[in-house]
Amino acid sequence: MVEAAAVLKHGSRGVAAALVLGFFGVIKPLQFYSRVLVYLLLIAGCGIYGALASIVLTLAGKQGLSQWTTARVFYTLARYILGIKVVISNPEALKTRPAVFVSNHQSELDILILGATFPQYCSVTAKKALKYYPFLGWFMTLSGSVFIDRKNRSDALKAFDSAVKKVNRDKQSVFMFPEGTRSYYQEPGLLPLKKGAFHFAVQGQVPVVPFVASNYSKFFSFQKRIFEKGTIEIKVLDPIETKGMTAADVNSLYEKVQTSMKETVDELGYGSLYNDKLK
Template sequence: MVSLLTISLLGTMALGFFGVIPPLKFYVRVFVYLLLIVISALYGVVSSIIFTLTGYQGLSQWSTARVFYFLCHHILGITVIIKNPKNLTIRPAVFISNHQSELDILLLGATFPKYCSVTAKKSLKYYPFLGWFMTLSGSVFIDRVNRTNALKAFEGAIKQVKRVNQSVFIFPEGTRSYSLTPTLLPFKKGAFHFATQAGIPIVPYVISNYSKIFSFKTRTFESGIIEVELLDPIDTTSIKAEDVGALCEKTRENMLAVVEKLQYGPQTPQDKKTK
């Protein structure tokens, strides 16, 4: 039988989840979010084995991403609106996006293209569940401490892109901004070197600032709508190595303009209640 303590704990968590006990809301919803990541990663491990054995490994991460978004959308009440979704079908390509927080995993869940792989720091390979899934689904791991290994990882990824016509996804900011205002951190050049060396287009997309929905700084985790706008693909076939820096800065300027245009995206239910 379920103990009284267990019932009380579950009841308290439920009250926190729905905001009846406001101080608990952020922490309970983060716990649920992490639980959904684990569930999706377990699904990803199993599905990646099946996709790999049937010759469709390139669909592993896309499939898991959609499952994760489906769960988060229905359980946490977060909806992602995508403008120009046709650009997600470009293949192969280097997809890049702004990087705000851990909630970006949910945004990838809604936008991740078919036949695409993430790049990730090598240490993630050893994480339970998530690392298992990423390894089985063909992720590219990069040792950021050792430049030689990082270059080898990119060389292998470029060969894979050309061999199986697969795209990659990279956050050019390199780290989460956790910004409460619509802005971008400086870009690193890795994604742009990758695209120019592979001779494939860069497809940027911009996520509206969602700090009113989720923020570690303010301990906010609400339901709401997040907007994503895909920009036109950037041809890199004529870009030389010495021009990568300029390409990087120009792309950042274009994305920053869209960040400032999107601002905080559509209103959240909480915003409407306060008006």
């Protein structure tokens, strides 16, 4: 029994040492898995922080800052621990309030991008299933996220109606990924956008603010099992007003945003690997 415990102890130390070496790229085959593990631990830790911060900020009448402060803490930790830097062009547009913010959606690493860009007094919309996820779901519930049951059109419309009222009443912005799913593109590209975000913006008579992230598959890719240091460039486009628009204008708004985001995706190209110290 004692011998088995000793073997287990030494085995655990060996696994931990291997993961550490993998994280720093010494054991290359383990690098992806080690860094993903750290990424997930950061999400879990910040989820707990966010849940606690949400309680405090809600009691202080500042619930709208819950997701913003959690996002910034997560990005700060991820930037220095994982070495992923985000550079933002036209950051002033992120101060538009209220607004519907939309972005391209490449992979699970986009949580880090939201960490760097998420505006104050803004909440995400998310699938209802996420509500029941440990840590992340707890935080999202406490911080006032809008959950949508995509399987039930009636419930989804009710969720949108309630969110529009919140936007107008509290000047609370919302964030959406209009592609609807992660693209996992290995080269710069954009999936066809879904129109929900644009119906929402027109219904609320608030501007749409698109922003686009460069393709980061050179240093993060699930398919290729790559997770290294790198720089992601974000370009925030100017707000597109919707005042006076009706449901009949949603298609033209959609096409305008789709075109501008696709052009920006092509313009930004790839994010870059780097090994320099973060400044």
